[in-house]
Amino acid sequence: MSLTGTPFLYTTIALAVVALVLPFVLWTRLKGPRVLRNAVRALMLLFAQTTAVTLVFVLVNNANNLYDNWSDLLGTGNHVQQAADLGADGTGGIAYRKLPKVRQTFTQADGPGMHAAGGVKVTQLKGRVSGVNAEVYVWLPPQYDEPAYRTKKFPVVELLSGYPGSAKAWFGSLKVHKQLLPLMKSGRVAPFILVAPRTNLIAKIDTGCANIPGTVNADSWLSIDVPKMITDNFRAESAPNGWATAGYSAGAHCATKLAVAHPDRYRAAVSLSGYNDPIGERNSLAAQSIELRRANNPYVLLKKYRTPPRIALYLSGESGDGYQAGVALEQIAKPPTTVRVVFLPRNSGPHSMALWRPQVPTVFRWLTVELGQNSAHHTRTSTPPVPSTAGSTHAALASGTSSQAGAGRKR
Secondary structure (H helix, E strand, O other): OOOOOHHHHHHHHHHHHHHHHHHHHHOOOOOOOHHHHHHHHHHHHHHHHHHHHHHHHHHHHHHHOOOOOHHHHHOOOEOEOOOOOOOOOOOOOOOHHHOOOOOOOOEEOOOOOOOOOOOOEEEEEEOOOOOEEEEEEEEOOOOOOOHHHOOOOEOEEEEEOOOOOOOOHHHHOOOHHHHHHHHHHHOOOOOOEEEEEOOOOEOOEEOOOOEEOOOEEHHHHHHHHHHHHHHHHOOEOOOOOOEEEEEEOHHHHHHHHHHHHOOOOOOEEEEEOOOOOHHHOOOEHHHOOHHHHHHOOHHHHHHHOOOOOOOEEEEEEEOOEEHHHHHHHHHHOOOOOEEEEEEOOHHHOOOOHHHHHHHHHHHHHHHHHHOOOOOOOOOOOOOOOOHHHOOOOHHHHHHOOOOHHHHHOOO
16 A cells, blocks of 8 residues: 555544544443453553554655655665766766667656646656666646647756655645646746656665765766656757756755756756755765765855856745855856845745745746746846844855754755
8 A cells, every 4th residue: 555645544544533433432331350441441542642643644744745655664765776986977987968768668657746737757767877776757848749849849847855755745745737837838937847856765864966986876866867868758958958956955955966066967956945065964975074065065066166157046045944055155156157046034934845835936937037948038136135144154154054943954
């Protein structure tokens, strides 16, 4: 029975109801020695508490797509087949763009929201460069199969989830496809191909979207294998002009890092409540040493460029939860790098799907302009000041964790 399926949800509801009714029916009707009766009553109370907790967990998990399946929840899943040393560029010397095309088999994805807005497809991809074997979800825009667009290539946005988190979250919890469908039909948002690859590749630990020889090549999985599969199987624009990344929380860190590290593969990135220093997620493999932290910190990477990369970054967040990370990048960015920082007041909501879901239309209108998908004139707005950053050290601003409360809420 699927962890996120309707049958399991209904089963937990039914068990919770039974557990609630049992004490009312049997409490005074139990027979036998007093010790036995008390033991049975204690078991009924324990059963009621267990089913209640289980039901709450299932509801929260379905709403936030934290764990996709039982192996994710129990920590028994591992999607890394091998993790060779692929070098600084993550290719291992492989001319990946010249690799023969591999046709993937796609099926209809199951789960909350996956059948909406035309449906989401899923395939199991074996990464030829990274050594990762995991699922990738794809949603095609409404124009994709229209005769007038039969020769058109479409821009692509790679959607990255938080930690813990499921690749389905963008469709199930953030409802990205349902929100964008009418906007794409009306022409207010470009017809993007949406791609959501698995980012949680090793049990009970965040990969930090990093390449770590002998452990995981998450960067190469996301920036090489997944894009190659998309261009092999769909009418997708070529990198970097037609490609962008977007993520929330730990996925926001990954989105920014991938775009900054690989301007030859991505033109833009969207970060919702992200951070720069991988230490923002203490379960991240990229936070295990100073060297790894620096190698996977977009602030450090951007500052090292002698010739600034041609990328556009959009970062939104509250004070202590994404905002300072964006300000730090904005302060060091030089043309042609552009950085737009959006300050969210504290009453916008906690570090959750409820905060990120309403931002979807705005960020995709921004992506439409930045990827050159319309002729609208984009006016950059100034970043509003936030008093709570006063006194923060430059290092804290760079890491995006000047507020301990904000750092503790990373997911």
